[in-house]
Amino acid sequence: MSDIALPAIASPRTRWLRRYGLASFGAAIILAWIFVAIFAPWLTRYDPNFVDVAARLQPPSASHWLGTDALGRDVATRVIYGARVSLTVGMVVVLVGALFGTLLGASAAYARGWAEEGLMRLTDLVFCFPPIILAMAIAAALGIGTVNTVIAMLVVWWPKFARLSRSLVISQRSMEYVEAAQSIGFGPAHILLRQIIPNAVGPLVVLVTLDLGNAILVFAGLSFLGLGTVPPTPEWGSMVGEGRELVQQWWVATFPGLAILTVVMAFNFMGDGFRDWLDPHANRR
């Protein structure tokens, strides 16, 4: 039956690129930033906090690739070191928030009854406030400092994971494999942790990836408002904040802003890629 001419379809390579091209581009940017954060001291010859008032507000040049800020610190060096703070805070907030929220939401959904009701009303309470305002209020009450800001962000962060994991567990708990585990005699902890949650990780991983960019953005926002890091620490949000009024010296605010932009976009590309990968229906496109 070789006489049938098959119509041309896009080659697997083209289709892979169409689906995962952006995601791998995003992953490459993230990997590059992680590399920069880890090897920061080897990538620049300046100290991020070295003040050289004589060289203040210099435009980008051969010696200062991205110029210097109001205190004469090298912007490129500070952007590089800033990656350490931003990436760490973003990952800590999202991972700890996800872990805490997922466990709470999942156990509430599995237990049903008043535990579920109570927890869901608590998440409603948190959702009542705009997240950045609530985080600001908490951070301001706790006092300025990276750790306090992280705590403030965690308070507003866990509910979305609690909600998502609750709905995932509810959809899984009616599956027959859960009933099978119950009829074998497994206890609720085993069923929840070993059977249900592994089947619910997919959407959680997508949310975590998409959310990393978001967390970095919120942290930068808090720092921009002066609530994040304590001043000399290099941090992208506070750098943008410092450069806010320097309209002539555009490089002071622009480069850390670009850093935020690339990281957040890269995480979003990656998250979209994960979602496509985990969605069986998207396979046919």
Added chain:
Amino acid sequence: MPTAAEPLLQVRDLRTWFLTDSGPVRAVDGVSFDVHAGETLGVVGESGSGKSVCAKSIMRLLDEPARIVGGSILFKGRDLAHLDDEGIREVRGREIAMVFQDPMTSLNPVLRIARQLIEAMTAHGRFTAAAARSRAIDLLRRMGVASADRTVNSFPHQFSGGMRQRVMLAMGFSNEPSLLIADEPTTALDVTIQAQILDLLRGLNRDLGTAVILISHDLGVIANICSRVLVMYAGEVVEEGAPEELLTDPRHPYTWALLHAAPRIDAQAEDRRLITIEGQPPDPRAWPSGCRFRARCPFAVEKCAEHPELLPVAAGRAARCWVTQEGGALHTPERARAAVAAPVDATPAAPILEVTGLQKHFPLPKEAFFERQRVLRAVDGVDLQVFAGETVGLVGESGCGKSTLARLVTRLHEPTDGKIVFAGTDITHASLSTIRPLRRRMQMIFQDPYASLNPRMTIGEILAGPLILHGIAGDAAAARTRVAELLDLVGLPGQSVGRYPYEFSGGQRQRISIARALAVGPDFVVADEPISALDVNIQAQIINLMVDLQERLGLTYLFIAHDLAVVRHVCDRIAVLYLGKIMEVGPAASLFARPLHPYTRTLISAAPVPDPRVERTRRHVPMKGEPPSALNPPSGCRFRTRCPIAEERCAREEPPLLEAAPGQRVACHFPGRLT
């Protein structure tokens, strides 16, 4: 009915392939057939045989990556296979209509029925909106929808599955098409509703002269309606003929296998084992070069290495088989092993399971704050005994509470009221830890082989889990040995251990599910519709396995099913459930020979038999309407609203479940009156 005129539809050498990354999947691979005006053509075959893809090709409802790569579909002088999008839209709905399997998703949930029907008619510009509206009401009335002028304004969710299928039929017939394609239209419905829809379809075909292509996996359904049958296997038509001949004297071994794999409701079998064929259908990426059925065929000869053509074998019949073309006969199978006569002792000592007055009421969420709490009475006072070594069947329509009852006796749910005694222990309100030791003796097999195995665990992990939990296997090595034994017991290869459930077919998954239930060495197994998601041949294999295991391990089964033929075949005693109550319970043989409850009688009469001659002689008792809601069951006898012999007394007094014949108990004021 030989028609001299040009056929309405001529499909010639149709090839629809799925162009996937791993090569073309030849779902439909050289199918030819005719449909004459006013004819009913049945298409049967197991899943993956290409019957649905064939129907979708005619309507050109193919999604990427499916393509019609060859052949033609001539319909009234046009080739549908090569018509442009504009042209095919003219044909769809207006000249060829289609009704799908799942009535729950084929109607748009946010639009009223009226709007959907009217749009279907105005879209082709044949009716004005006003004319379409009155026609919509007429059509619904014709389809047997009660008070159609009012219900036409309902939303789909207010309709039951059967009612929605009536709406789909109304929509299908709204533009007076000359061909209706019905793809498994009754598969999702209960047997009594199926009988109603099939009756309706037969009447519509007779009165309106619309040709019908009916796709089904159920030979009984086909036998009931069709004037000609196509049997499909591996993307080809393997046999064609009138149902009277094809179903009584099959000329292709695959048809033969299909016929013998399904138990029949009108026959008492001596042996519970069914005739099955080995193996799986071939891979559609690489069909075998010879006869595609050869590897599984019990009659194969040397010549079968050559691919046979579909050639006439008798007047109006054709088969794709070398054996029968050369005059070879497909003998009626001998029952392989005569049942080792093991008459169950007349009086077993104590029941292994005893259920008395069992109730399960589910409270429903309130719609208004001050509303009275509504409860769904899923199981509403059931008494049942199961003795060691027997198989008790539980039958009834969907929503009758049979699955809930299964989950109550295995204590996945806690009863609202009543008592469950298992092996001498009262487990009605037993806690997790007190019931755990008993779980070694009581296990469950589930319906959906795709949902009942955890997709993230390997087969080894799934089977070793129960062993470790109950301390059956002391160490990892002992667990491995036991897992290997279990796999062997259910007929799966030992290397399955490291694989994941998605690597297995539905039938193999059901074997794994059985192995998991048997891991802890139970003596009582609750099987909740264990075969209803499987193809006929796989069903037969699983039934045979369950019968084997029962003999070898001395198991007791509580077997839940909606397929009466299967239940009759497998069970010693049968309990018939209706709206959470037992209507009739008795030995399988006497219950089928002489059903005493009118509900049992109508259920048996609604189940189709795959033999048109038998069908014509059977007395059919039509069942009125649909089951009432378990939220608000009728007073007195629950069945009275649909009962053909109900009297005024039935509304007043609830009939108790009393012994009306030896071993046969009936909840009816007039047992045996309906014959």
